[in-house]
Amino acid sequence: MTGPSLEVLALALIPAVFWGFTPIFDKRGMAAGGGSVQASLTVVVVDSVLYWLVIAAVYGRSAFSGLTLEVLLVFVFAGVVGTALGRITIFVGVDRVGASLNSTILSTRPLFATLIALVFLGEPLGPVTGLGIVVLVAGLSLLTISKGGDLGGWQPRDLLWPIAAAATFAVANVSRRYGMLETPISALEAVALNEAAGLIALLAYVAAAGGRDVLDRPPESYKYFLGSGLLTTVAMLSLMAALGLEGGRIAIVDPLVATAPLFTVLFAAVLLRDLERVTRGVVAGAALVVVGAVLITV
Numbered sequence: 001m002t003g004p005s006l007e008v009l010a011l012a013l014i015p016a017v018f019w020g021f022t023p024i025f026d027k028r029g030m031a032a033g034g035g036s037v038q039a040s041l042t043v044v045v046v047d048s049v050l051y052w053l054v055i056a057a058v059y060g061r062s063a064f065s066g067l068t069l070e071v072l073l074v075f076v077f078a079g080v081v082g083t084a085l086g087r088i089t090i091f092v093g094v095d096r097v098g099a100s101l102n103s104t105i106l107s108t109r110p111l112f113a114t115l116i117a118l119v120f121l122g123e124p125l126g127p128v129t130g131l132g133i134v135v136l137v138a139g140l141s142l143l144t145i146s147k148g149g150d151l152g153g154w155q156p157r158d159l160l161w162p163i164a165a166a167a168t169f170a171v172a173n174v175s176r177r178y179g180m181l182e183t184p185i186s187a188l189e190a191v192a193l194n195e196a197a198g199l200i201a202l203l204a205y206v207a208a209a210g211g212r213d214v215l216d217r218p219p220e221s222y223k224y225f226l227g228s229g230l231l232t233t234v235a236m237l238s239l240m241a242a243l244g245l246e247g248g249r250i251a252i253v254d255p256l257v258a259t260a261p262l263f264t265v266l267f268a269a270v271l272l273r274d275l276e277r278v279t280r281g282v283v284a285g286a287a288l289v290v291v292g293a294v295l296i297t298v
Contacts (some may be wrong), residue, residue, distance in 0.1 A: 005245070007241055007245060008242050008245050008252065008253070009256065011238050011239070011241050011242035011244045011245070012238075012239070012252070012253040012256040012257055013256055014234070014235060014238040014239075015235035015236070015238050015239045015242075015260070016256055016257050016258075016259045016260045016263060017263050017289075018231040018232070018234060018235035018238075019103075019231075019232070019257070019260040019263075020103070020259075020260040020261065020262070020263025020264045020266075020267060021230045021231060021263065021264070021267055022228045022232055022235075022269050023094055023099035023102060023103045023264050023267075023268070024099055024264070024268065024271050024272060025224045025225070025227045025231070026039065026090070026091060026094045026099060026224070026225070026228055027094050027095075027098065027099040027268075027272055027275060027276070028224045028275075029222075029223075029225045029228065029274075030091060030094055030095040030221070030286075031068035031225030031275055032218055032219070032220045032221040032224060033217055033218040033221050034091075034105055034217050034218070034221030034222075034224070034225060035086045035091075035214065036089075036092045036095070037202065037205065037206060037209070037214050038070060038125050038214060038215050038217050038221070038222075038225070039087075039091040039197075039221075039225045039228075040084065040087035040088050040090075040091060040202055041203070041215070042200045042207060042222060042225035042226060042228075042229060043046035043087065043225055043228050043229040044083060044084075044087065044195055044198050044199045044229075044236050045199065045201060045229070046226060046229025046230060046233065047195055047229050047232050047236070048192070048195045048196055048199050048230075050230075050233045051132065051188065051192040051195060051233065051236075052192055052196075054188065054212050054237070055188060055189060055192055058188070059186075059189070063189060064189055064193075064249040065185075066183060066184040066185060067183060067185055067189075068182075068183065070182065071179050071182050071183040071185075071195065072197055074175050074176075074178060074182070074257075075175075075176065075177035075190060075193040075194050075197060075198075076178050076193070076197040077172075077175055077197075078172040078173075078175040078176045078179070078194050078196025078197070079172075079193070079194040079195060079198040079199075079201065080173075080197055080198060080201045081168050081171050081172045081175070082168055082169050082171070082172025082173070082176075082194070082198070083172070083194055083195055083197065083198025083199075083201075084197075084198040084201035084202050084203075084205070085168050085200075085201075085271035086168035086169045086172060086184055087168045087198070088164070088167050089162070089164045089168065090102065090106065090165045090167035092161045093105070093106075093158075093161035093162035093165055095150075096150065096154055096158040096161055096278065097149045097150055097152040097154045097158050097159060097161070097162065098148070098149035098154075098268070098272075098275070098276040098277075099264055099267075099268050099272060099276060100149060100261075100268040100269075100272075100276060100278055100282055100286070101143055101146075101148065101149040101162070101267045101282065102149075102161075102162045102165075102263040102266055103260065103261045103264035103265075104139075104143060104174035104264070104282075104285065104286040104289050104290075105140065105143065105159065105162035105163055105166060105266070105288050105289070106162055106165055106166050106169070106173060106261075107163075107166075107260070107293045108163070108166045108289065108292075108293065109166045109169050109170045109243070109293070110132075110136075110170075110253075110293050110296040110297050111114025111133060111136055111166075111170075111172065111292075111293075111296060112166055112167045112170030112171070113144075113170040113173055113174055114129060114133070114296055116170060116171065116174050117174070122253065125209060128217065129295070129296050130294055131295055132291075132292045132293070132294070132295025132296035132297075133292065133296060134292070135291050135292035135295060136288070136289055136291075136293060136295075136296065137286055138288050138292075139284075139285045139286070139287070139290075139291075140159075140283055140285070140289065140293055141285075142284055142285035142288060143159075143281070143282065143286075143289070144156055144159065145281060146279050146280075146281025146282045146284075146285055147277070147279055147281065148276070148277050148278055148279035148281060149276060149277065149282065150275065150276055150277075151274075151275055151276060151277055156256030162176050172194075176190060176194065187240045187243070188189055188240055191236060191240070196269070239253070239257060254294075254297045255294040255297060258290055258293045258294050258297065259290055261286045261289060261290055262286055262290060264286075265278055265282060265286050276289060291296040
C-alpha cells in the first residue's frame with residue numbers, strides 16, 4: 001500500500017489551518033459586539049449558499065437522487081443539534097474562555113463519540129482508545145489550571161460551553177455517519193442538507209426571539225463572522241476533496257485535521273495578544289488533547 005500523496009496531505013492540512021484560524025475571527029467578532037446567535041446565523045448563511053451553489057454546478061438536477069425520508073430526518077436532526085445548537089455554544093465558549101481554549105476543547109469530540117458508541121452501540125474500548133482518553137483528559141485538566149485564555153478571566157464552569165459544543169457535534173457526527181451509511185448521496189449533499197436544517201432552526205429561533213433585536217449588532221462584527229463562514233466553507237470542501245482522493249483514508253486525514261487547535265494556539269498568541277493569554281499550560285494542554293483525539297480516532 002502506497003503512502004498518501006502530497007495532494008492528500010495538502011488538502012487535509014487546509015482545514016486544519018483554516019479551522020485553526022476561524023476562532024480568531026470568531027473572537028474578534030464577539031469582542032466587536034457580536035452575539036452567539038447572530039454569529040451562528042451569519043456563518044451558516046454563508047456556507048449554505050456556497051454549498052448549494054457548488055451542488056447546483058456539480059450535480060444539477062441529479063442532486064439528492066436516492067434520498068429517503070428517514071435519511072433526510074437524520075440529517076435534519078444532525079443539523080439542528082450540531083449546526084444550530086452546536087454553533088451557538090461554540091461562540092459563547094469563544095467569548096467566555098477565549099479562542100485557544102475553546103478550539104482545543106472542541107477537539108474532544110472523539111471522546112464523546114466513543115462514549116456514545118459504547119453506550120448505544122455496545123462498541124468495546126480498545127487499549128489505544130483507552131490510552132487516548134487518558135491523555136485527552138489529562139490535557140483538559142492541564143487547560144483548567146493553565147491560567148490562559150481570555151484576558152478578562154474565566155471560571156471553570158465556563159468550560160462547560162465548549163464541552164457542550166463538543167458533545168453536540170459528537171451526537172451530530174454519529175447521526176451523520178449513520179445517514180451516510182444508509183444513503184447513496186455524496187458527503188457534499190449531506191453537508192448541504194445538514195446546514196440547511198441548521199439554518200431553518202436558527203431562523204425560527206431568531207423569529208421567535210425577536211429578529212431585529214438579535215441581529216442588531218455592530219457592522220464590524222458581521223465582517224469577522226463573514227470571514228469565519230468563508231473559511232469554514234473552504235475547509236469543509238477541502239476535507240471532502242481529501243477524503244475523495246485515492247489514499248485519502250480517514251486514518252490519514254482525520255489526525256491531520258485534528259491538529260487545528262495547535263494552529264489556533266499559534267494564531268492566538270500572535271493575533272489576539274490584546275484579548276487572550278497563551279501560557280505554556282495552554283500549549284501543553286492543547287498538545288495533549290490533540291494527541292489524545294488522534295489516538296481515539298485512529
